[in-house]
């Protein structure tokens with residue numbers, strides 16, 4: 001039983017109260033003192049002893065009230081705190097002033113494969129120098145990379161109780177790809193519609209112009225493009241300028257969920273649909289998005305069963321919830337996206353042809369980043385500003401010698417990869433310049449395979465020629481190209497001649 005005693009504060013009163021409990025041989029699990037209150041958790045305290053104890057307590061001078069409570073305030077606070085920590089998808093740690101773990105949330109325990117309670121940060125990350133550095137700086141350091149169970153993560157520290165003397169810190173770990181998502185979320189809040197799609201390359205301008213035309217036509221739209229090119233951003237923009245903009249835009253990633261979960265997310269389920277479950281029904285995204293838009297990402301990964309169910313919805317506008325009898329009609333526009341070649345999948349019998357035609361009434365192709373190299377540096381600068389603001393570090397710039405490497409990179413992960421590379425660089429770079437060594441793009445440069453390289457000189461020349469040829473299309477004079485690459489006009493003219501790159505009119 002838990003009790004709450006209220007008293008008029010005076011010297012020695014709490015000891016007198018506790019002495020009464022001690023005298024009755026009660027096991028005390030917890031005592032919380034918040035004068036003029038004392039809260040006591042005594043599991044062995046039964047109703048009879050309570051009656052007698054209450055009388056005894058009222059004989060103590062100053063005791064005003066004795067009542068039974070469900071839970072102690074501190075216990076309630078820690079339950080709430082645990083619930084909050086458990087709901088946080090990113091791994092979190094609280095440490096004391098000596099860098100010893102006091103608390104880890106379930107995401108961190110899962111990641112570490114153990115509860116690191118009591119370990120030092122040096123032990124947890126197998127990095128004693130990190131521990132010393134964090135302590136030496138009072139936990140106030142820019143984000144840095146750490147390795148936990150073989151995975152590289154970014155560590156962000158926030159000191160606790162600085163004014164009243166350092167009490168410890170709260171540490172958050174982010175997977176580099178989650179940071180991109182967080183930035184994207186931030187971005188979505190800032191810009192809606194096509195303004196969110198940054199870039200001024202001819203390829204992107206053409207895409208935007210076409211997208212603005214198809215966005216307002218109320219028919220299914222298929223968006224194709226490599227991973228990370230911005231397909232979802234395009235889909236959101238199309239919704240935001242369409243007549244449906246005041247109704248919801250709800251997205252489902254068909255690759256992220258197993259078939260049964262994807263089905264219940266999209267179509268919902270009827271009450272009692274699951275045997276043994278006491279659950280009521282649940283509407284799916286199609287119902288929730290009534291009069292709005294449903295975006296089906298990675299549609300190429302949709303199972304044949306769901307393809308059939310979706311086809312039926314696209315053909316007659318109706319469907320049934322899982323386990324439901326009733327036909328439901330909703331007014332929803334379907335936008336879908338894929339990085340796969342759906343035509344080829346249709347040819348190979350891996351995607352339904354009839355569904356393909358239903359989805360592909362309108363279509364857009366988002367170009368890969370390497371085909372719009374003019375966008376690379378403006379995007380990189382934008383992501384750098386965003387990253388510095390997000391991690392609360394002073395603004396920094398890209399060192400000019402990073403340009404050729406950024407421009408020559410193949411960017412297989414496209415804009416998302418660029419965003420992540422820049423974020424990581426902002427997090428680990430020490431000064432106000434992001435240097436080439438801060439960019440984690442080794443291995444994805446457009447470079448010959450090792451066994452194709454004859455000599456270093458020839459390889460460097462090939463590399464240089466590739467950059468010049470590619471940029472010359474968008475900066476079609478040696479002066480423009482020189483300004484773009486931040487070098488002299490004569491140096492560019494000399495190289496264009498050397499490589500026999502014909503002058504543009």
Ligand SMILES: Nc1ncnc2c1ncn2[C@@H]1O[C@H](COP(=O)(O)OP(=O)(O)OP(=O)(O)O)[C@@H](O)[C@H]1O
Pocket residue numbers: 180181183184187196197198199225226227228229230231232233234297298337338339415416419
């Ligand atoms: N033109 C752009 N301007 C600004 N940010 C962009 C642009 N294109 C993409 N991004 C950002 O890059 C990230 C990836 O974009 P998005 O999720 O839209 O790509 P996707 O093609 O749908 O990816 P996937 O194929 O993996 O689903 C997001 O954080 C998005 O905000």
